[in-house]
Amino acid sequence: MKNVLSIQSHVVYGYAGNKAAVFPMQMLGVDTWALNTVQFSNHTQYGKWTGMVIPQEQITEIVQGIDNIDSLSECDAVLSGYIGAASQGSAILDAVAKIKAINPNAIYFCDPVMGHPDKGCIVADGVAEFLRDEAMTKADIIAPNLVELRELTGLEVENFAQALEAVKVIRSKGPKKVLVKHLSKVGQDPSQFEMLLANEEGIWHISRPLHEFKAKDPVGVGDLTSGIFLANLLNGKSDLEAFEHTANAVNDVMSVTQQSGKYELQIIAAREFIANPISQYKAVKIS
Numbered sequence: 136m137k138n139v140l141s142i143q144s145h146v147v148y149g150y151a152g153n154k155a156a157v158f159p160m161q162m163l164g165v166d167t168w169a170l171n172t173v174q175f176s177n178h179t180q181y182g183k184w185t186g187m188v189i190p191q192e193q194i195t196e197i198v199q200g201i202d203n204i205d206s207l208s209e210c211d212a213v214l215s216g217y218i219g220a221a222s223q224g225s226a227i228l229d230a231v232a233k234i235k236a237i238n239p240n241a242i243y244f245c246d247p248v249m250g251h252p253d254k255g256c257i258v259a260d261g262v263a264e265f266l267r268d269e270a271m272t273k274a275d276i277i278a279p280n281l282v283e284l285r286e287l288t289g290l291e292v293e294n295f296a297q298a299l300e301a302v303k304v305i306r307s308k309g310p311k312k313v314l315v316k317h318l319s320k321v322g323q324d325p326s327q328f329e330m331l332l333a334n335e336e337g338i339w340h341i342s343r344p345l346h347e348f349k350a351k352d353p354v355g356v357g358d359l360t361s362g363i364f365l366a367n368l369l370n371g372k373s374d375l376e377a378f379e380h381t382a383n384a385v386n387d388v389m390s391v392t393q394q395s396g397k398y399e400l401q402i403i404a405a406r407e408f409i410a411n412p413i414s415q416y417k418a419v420k421i422s
């Protein structure tokens with residue numbers, strides 16, 4: 136069994152951060168050690184929430200506690216997502232360094248969750264800078280959406296060709312694999328939901344349907360995407376197989392969510408599809 140230390144937000148109600156990633160990874164047979172950066176009542180796109188940011192010391196203490204029982208060597212990957220305060224960043228990178236020192240094969244997957252001005256996803260000051268200046272250079276795999284792709288590279292990224300260039304720029308800064316979770320406006324077809332995967336062999340593109348939601352699009356899709364992709368890799372799937380399975384599983388979760396008429400992702404209802412998606416979209420190598 137593979138183990139992931141997943142350092143992300145916890146929401147008591149609904150699905151985002153660890154709540155969107157832990158159960159799907161477990162459904163795929165990967166044990167997931169959830170270390171929460173915040174404990175909020177609900178995700179921030181409701182515009183209001185209660186709860187608190189977890190003090191940064193706790194990240195260090197928890198990792199030390201696992202080391203104290205000689206179990207850190209079992210950790211195969213660190214996944215970081217929504218960060219509650221920029222000061223948690225160094226604690227996360229220290230944890231990555233400590234785990235890699237004990238298990239040199241462990242990988243660091245960074246989902247660079249940043250504020251989304253249009254959608255109201257709120258992250259603390261300094262988090263975007265931390266992700267760009269520090270986390271990206273240490274990550275083995277990074278999974279930006281379009282906004283994050285622009286922020287990480289400082290490039291405009293207004294079209295598909297520029298997205299491909301931006302992905303190459305990111306790879307030149309350290310990450311061996313780049314998963315673009317959502318091309319959004321720079322995709323090839325505005326009626327589709329598109330993603331990219333880049334590795335040392337090239338770049339692949341995948342399209343799946345864009346669903347219409349009654350009011351607002353569900354939150355936590357990026358966190359779900361990153362968790363499933365990482366679990367697939369740990370299960371020994373090739374990058375391409377992991378990419379296709381991820382797109383199809385997430386599409387099935389989106390279909391179930393859309394049919395339910397609910398705002399929150401229907402991860403539990405769609406659990407069987409996470410393991411065995413019915414969607415069968417295929418990636419195409421484009422570069």
Ligand SMILES: Nc1ncnc2c1ncn2[C@@H]1O[C@H](COP(=O)(O)OP(=O)(O)O)[C@@H](O)[C@H]1O
Nearest residue numbers: 280316317328344345346352353354356357389
């Ligand atoms: N198939 C789909 N159809 C419509 N919307 C989707 C689909 N898959 C994901 N989404 C929405 O697209 C958005 C992706 O958000 P974005 O901020 O670009 O990246 P992420 O949340 O993945 O980090 C989310 O609002 C999500 O609800």
Ligand SMILES: Cc1ncc(COP(=O)(O)O)c(C=O)c1O
Nearest residue numbers: 144178179217256355356357358
């Ligand atoms: C608490 C929390 N965690 C995580 C996220 C990231 O969600 P997504 O996967 O949609 O980027 C958000 C976005 O609003 C959030 O509020």
Ligand SMILES: [Mg+2]
Nearest residue numbers: 248249357358
């Ligand atoms: Mg996101």
